[in-house]
Structure formats: C-alpha cells, structure tokens
Amino acid sequence: MKKVTSILLICFLLLIGCTSKQEEVVEREGVKQVYTKTISGSGYTNKLTLSGNIVPTEVVKPSFKIPGVVSNILVNEGDVVRKGQVIAQMDQSDYAIKVRAAQAELEAARLQIETEIPTKINQTKAQYELTRLTYDRVKALHEEGAAPQSQLDEISAKLILDENTYNQAMDAKVIAETKLQMAEAALDLANANISDTTIYSPIDGVILNKIMASGETTSAGYPVVVIGQINKVWAEIGVPDEYINTLKVGQKASVYIYGIDQSVEGRIDEITFLADAKTRTFPVKILMNNPDRILKPGMITKVDIQLSNGEKTLIPLSSVMHLSAGSAVYVYSDETQTVSLRMIETGEIIKDKIEVLEGLTSDEKIVIEGQFLLRDGEQVMAEEMVE
Template sequence: MKLISSIKNAGGNALIISMISLLLVACGNQEEKSENITEQIIRVKTEKLVSTKTEQDLVLSGNIEGNATVKLGFMVSGKISQITFVPGQTVPKGSLVASLESTNYRLNKQLADVELSEAQDQFERLKIMHAKSSISELDFTKGNFALQKAGTQQKLAVKNLQDTRLYAPISGVLLSKDAEAGEIISAGTPLFVLADIKKVKVSALVPEGELKGLRKGQSADVEIEALGRHFTGTIVEVGAVADATTRAFTLKIEINNQDLAIRPGMIAQTRISSGNFRKGINVIPECIINEPGNQSYVYVVDLKSHRAFKRKISLGKMSANSVEILSGLSASETIVISGQTALNDGAHIKIDQ
C-alpha cells in the first residue's frame, strides 16, 4: 500500500511540473510576441535641416475704398418723382440719377419771367423819361435796382427748377440709395453714394514701428479673399500724422480694377516686402502634423538610437512649398518628412535612402 501511494504522489508531482512548464512556455511566447510588436521598425524618409534666409514681409489688413466717392443729394426740397438707377449699377458721368416733382418750381420760374418782363418794360419807360429829365435821378435809380432784382429772382427760379434733376458728377457705381420714389426730402440731405471704382484703394493702418522703409510707388501684393484673387498694387499715400489713439499711420494702396470686380467695403490683406531678411529654418508642409487646438509638431530623428521623437513647433510664414519654423527646431537636426503618420513618440525607425 505504501508503494502505491508513493507512485501516486510521484505521478501527481510530475503532472504539476508539466503544467508549470507549459505555463512558462506560454508566457515566454507571449512576451516574445509583445516584444516583437513593441520593437516594430517603421520605414521613413528624413531630411537634415539647414538655416535659410527668410524675407520679412509686412502683412496688413485693410478695407477697399473707391478712387473717388461722392455723396449726392438735391439742393432743393420736394417729392421724389423718379430714381433711375439701383445700387450696383454703373452710372455714366452726366446721367440723370433722380428727379423731383417740379410743378411748383416751373410755376415759380414762370412768375419770375413775368416779373422780369414787367421790370424791363418799366425801366425802358424810365430811361425815356430820364433822358428828357422828366423824372428825378432817385426814381431812375430805383427803377434800375428793381430790374436787377427781378433778373436775379428769375435766375434763382431757373436754378431751383434745374436742381429738381440730380445728375452724376462722375462715372462710377451706385453704392447705396437712401430714398424711394414718392418720398419727401429736405434740401442738402445725402441720398445716394456714387464711387469711381476703375481704380480702388486699400486703406490700412501701419504701426509706427513698421513705418520705416515704406514709400510711395512701392509695390504690394493684395489678396481679396471674397474674390479668391491676388492683385498687384502700388502705395500712393503714406500717412504723415499718426492717429492719436492707435498711434498708427494710414497707408493707401491703389489697385487697377478695370473689370469692376473689386467693390468698396471688401476686406483685403496686403503683403509688402520690407527688404529685410532673417535667418531661420524652413520645412516642407507635408512633414507637419497638426493636433487639435492648433498645436503643430514634427518627428525629430535620433540617429544613434534610430528612433523618432515628437517635437512641438511654432509656425511662421507659409508658402506653397515651405513653412517657416519660429521655434522648436535648430539647424543640423534631422526630421522625418515621409512616413510620419505611422509613428508614435520614440518609435524605432529605418531610414530609406
């Protein structure tokens, strides 16, 4: 009986030892698989950074203005009878923009004509009598003054009648109208805004620290986002006096607008070459990865360990082919330019030549 018990115990121990061995082998295999996953090598392309010179441009935002802008209104009061243009239409110089009901002014002019004729007839009689010394010098002078007064009143009546018709003093585009037909208006009230936009101007404010180097005749690149187009402009005015509040100077840039696509009130962004350069680093846009919150980063390569590490960067001037790096990188470092989307921080890499 003791012998059988010993054999059973020996068999049980062997079974336990076998199970432990199997568990150790399984754990070893799992660790080996995990290690293989962790040490996966990712193929990338890299580029060594070099210092470059970047031109410092002055970038300003401004509003579009017409080359000449005129506010129009009637010189006499009355009821508007007609408006011939609507905002957005091109108005040729000398065109009738609007007119007033003119009946009262025509009657006033007719009355003035009659009074002038009467005064002229009276004065002709006085001249004959004055030549015969039949009237005093005082009566003759009064008759002359009466004729002049009637003539002046007649001219005023003619002018008032003419002023019931409003004509365009320049060629341009009607930007706005603040009245409708049938409305009664007062003399001198601005009702229409007309602008010559064959040439337009960008009006922008320049900080006093950026004023140095700007001059009339200097070229500027103008982007109008609403049109999706770039234009070449010329500086035509550099303010001589700073704004008392902002301490900024007014800068005006003229742009040709023959197709009349640019309209006053549009927002424009201007870029003006300053002629100054600074040393910096530029990279291709494709190597930059953007995170939520406008945070950008690249992968920097450690050539000794063959690993890539995530590095936050600050971006500067952008173009189609390069992005200026303001901080985060230095010359002679190597960055990943292809394959970076498959990387994580500290990833093991192999560089493709």
Template structure:
C-alpha cells in the same frame, strides 16, 4: 531669391538600424552616417498686412431744392456714368415760379425802358430812376434764382462709378440738402491697412504690392500711395493706403484683402539643395 552661398556647416543625419539577429551568439548593430553640406539662402522680406477696400472717391448726393421725387435712374450696385441723370423732382411748381419771374422781369424791363427815356428828358426825378433801376436788378436776380431752382430739380452724376446706397424712393417728398444717394468711383480703389510702428521703416511711397482677395480667389497688383504721418493713439499703428486699378469693377468697397509688400530687406536661412 538671391545667389546662394555655400556655408561650412554639416548636418549629420543618423539612421540607426538595430539588427537583432543571432549569429554565433553575437548582435550586429549597424550605424549609417550620411554627411551633407547645406547652402545659405537669402530671400526678400515681405511685409504682410490686411485691410478693407474702399472707393477712390465717395460722394453723398442730394437735391438743393425740396420736392417730390418723380424719377430715380439706378438701383444700388449699378454703375452710373458722369453726367448721367440720377434722379429728378416734380418740376411743376418750379416751372410756375420761373414763368412768373420771367413775366415780372419782362414787365419791369418795359417799365425801366419807359422811365429811362423820361429820365433822359428830365421828366422824372433821379430818385424815381434809381428806384426802377433797382427794381430791374431785383427782377433779374429773381428770374435767375427761379431758373436755377428749376434746374436743381434734376440731379446728375458727378463721376463715373457705382451707386452704393439709395435712401429714397419715387413718390417720396424730400427736403433740400438731404443726403439721398452715396456714389463712389471704383474704377480705381484703395485699401486701408494698418502697419505696426516697428515695421514702418520698411515702407515708402511707390512700393509695389501684391493683393489677394479671398472672396474672388484672385490676386491683383497695386502700389503704396499714402503713408500716415502719425500713429493711432490706441493701436500705435500707422495708416497705409494701397491703390489698385479696377477696370472690370471686380473689387467692391467693403471687401477684405491680404497684402504682401516686398521690402529692400532680406532674410537668411539654411537649405539642403537636394531636398
């Protein structure tokens, strides 16, 4: 609250007491008048909005190769750390393919070494030398591909966060590229809110915000980090994002929140200091 200024305004509070008593045949009506001065009160104007909580960063994960799932590390709602093994596929067929690629590369390397010496002594033609050189490159590429495929049978967490959704079970055979898991960084969360066009001028990046989450019966501190540059064509509102730190992971995606954002505007009202 800002400083109070006396205003030259009086309010008359009238209490009328009617005493219907007979005194020599006369009725005594008494009127009591109480005159008080009101004060002018300036208060900061808050912008009130509501919105839904979402993770700071949400990612859909899947395997780059097909196969049979043999391990899943977490259930929905559990926290997972960056670099943690989230799931894996049965690697047997990929191990066999890698062993075959290793053997082919070794054999091709030996053949390349032998023909290189012959080429230096001009015992083979240049075309034969180019052919074995290309074969060696192909064998090397195949070996690297099979090695990568084997590594891709393991799926690691790319961030610290929570497993929001799990669309797979151990024993299930999946194709490459299928979105199997949804993970989200909720150590920092954001609230998506909509602000009417008429109130947008009250906001700016960096505004502090007080956030109340009814499901937790708790208040949190946040700040405005994004303000939309274009209005929604249907609602004529602008998207605003409020960011909050969430170290204890109390705030979950999907929760609703009520937000109070102080502005640099004030509202005037009258008050009786004795009330």
C-alpha cells in the same frame, strides 16, 4: 503572466525610443550626441503681411440743393453710371411757379424803365427848363423895376420846386434800374432752382447705395444715392507704427483677395500720417486697377509688402544661448571632435532665425541641438542636420 510582463516591457522600451530627438541627449561610452549645422550666407526676404479690405478710390453722395419731393430716381444699386448722367429728379411744380412770377416782375421792371421813367424825366425836365426861363425874365424885369418883389419870389419858389421834381425823376430812374437788376437776379435764381431739381452723376462709377425713393420729401443737401469709383480701387490696411516709416508711396504690394481667390499687384498710393484713434494703426491704401470691376468694396484682402531682402548670416534662433555675458553658441570642430563656447553679436530676428553680426564665419559648424548640457572643450558625437 510572464507573457503579459514581456509585452509591457516591450511597450516601455518603445515609449522611451519615441522621445523627441531635440530633448534627447545620447551618451555612448560617455560621449554626448549633438546635432550641428554648417553656417552659410542665407538669402532672405523680410515682408509685412496685413489684412485689409477693398474700398473705392472715390465716393460721392449727390444731393438736391433745394428741398422738395423726389419724383423719380432713375438708377438702382449696382448700376454703372457715367459722368453727367441723370440720377434723380424732383417735382418742379412749385419752382416753375416761382419762375413765372420772377419773369413777370422782370417784365414789369423793364417796362417801367423803358416807358414810365423816361416819360416822367422828360416832363419834369421840360417844366424845370420852362420855369428857369420864366425866372430869368422876371429877375431881369425886377432889376429894372418893372416887376414887383412878390412876382420874383413866386417864380423863385416854383423854380426850386420844379428842380426838385426833376431830380426825383432822375433818382427814380436809378431806383428802377436797381429793381430791374434785382428782378433779373430773382429770375436767374428761379431758373437755377429749376435746374437743381435734377441730379447728374458727378463721376463715372457704380451705384453703391440708393438712399432715397420716389415720393419721399428731401431737404437740401441730403444724399439721394452713393456713387463709388471702382475702375481703380484701394486695399486699405492698418500699419503698426514700427513699420510705417519703412513704407513709401509707389512701393509695390501683392494683394490676395479671398472672395475671388486671386492675387493682384498693387502699389502704395496713400500713407496717412495720423493714426486711427481706435486701432492705433496708420491707414495705408494700396491702389489696384479694376477694369472688369471684379473687386468689390468690402472684400477682405491679405496684403504682402516686401520691406527688405538680401543675404545675411542666419542661424537657428534656438541654437543661441543667452548667458550673463551675452549671446553664445557652441562651435564644433571636425578635427578634434570637440565643442568650444563662442560669444557672438546678434542682429535682426527673421522668422525662426537670427542674424549673426560678429563671432562666426562661413563653413563653421555650430551645435543646434543638445548644446545646453555641454561644457567648453568637451568631446562629442556630432551629426550634421540637413534641411
């Protein structure tokens, strides 16, 4: 029984000895044990770390300008395409018929204006000029009393009729010229429709998505494929509003891509001035070169952007006491082995440290553990903490 009691007593003493050093206040001969740290200027780097994903720098969705049946799609997802390369074709049968019809109308209009119209004009002009000469003779005879009034009236009416017929022939020429222009425009449109039965890639890129298949009927403007420019890509992130004004276009960023376990250097290329309605963050795009196309759209990234760096007086955040009068720390004196309460002015919080703007100088020692049970001017046993 005594042996069991001894074992329990030993375990209890070991348990007491394992108490956290930060929570323990050791009193030796009535003097409290504290832990101190010497103040010095600290270099720091303040950076913004956000997750994002890879997106193409340019995305286009080529489509046919006219409706019809897709006869052939010449690319597959993942294919690399060049600007001007044929992507897809449409059945041309109906549009070829329209081209032939437009050509026939153009030939008819051209033939009319080259043969029929000139002949009609020449005939009516000759008749009009002949009638006018006759009118002049009858009028002269009538004035001399050699021709009756009825004969003059008859030739006058015929002159007016022949003049109107001649004017109609001239108007018919203008109408025929207009019809010729319309026929030319109709042929141009028919030929354009034939051209629009083939889709060419508008950019150098990669086929990201194949939407249509051969044999499907498509309407004008409906995308057939999706092409992305990925020789250069963006890492798109959402930046909270408190940081958005600290970023600038051209600023460098380090982008870690989880899928390939690599970090790539990039720079801020675009900063959106309108927050996303759902996330309430501002989209920012980091531009990266991707000549080997190892960065794929949709890959998850971690983006580090350095906001500021330099040297400041930084102390552990846990060493600061927040009193009614303000922030304070205990300063330890090696000469007197006592602590004194010191009011300080604090600044920026950087990770687990806080900036001291006023109240402390380099090489002073502050209490970083055990300070909450101290009194101003109290003598203590101090142990320097070394990082």
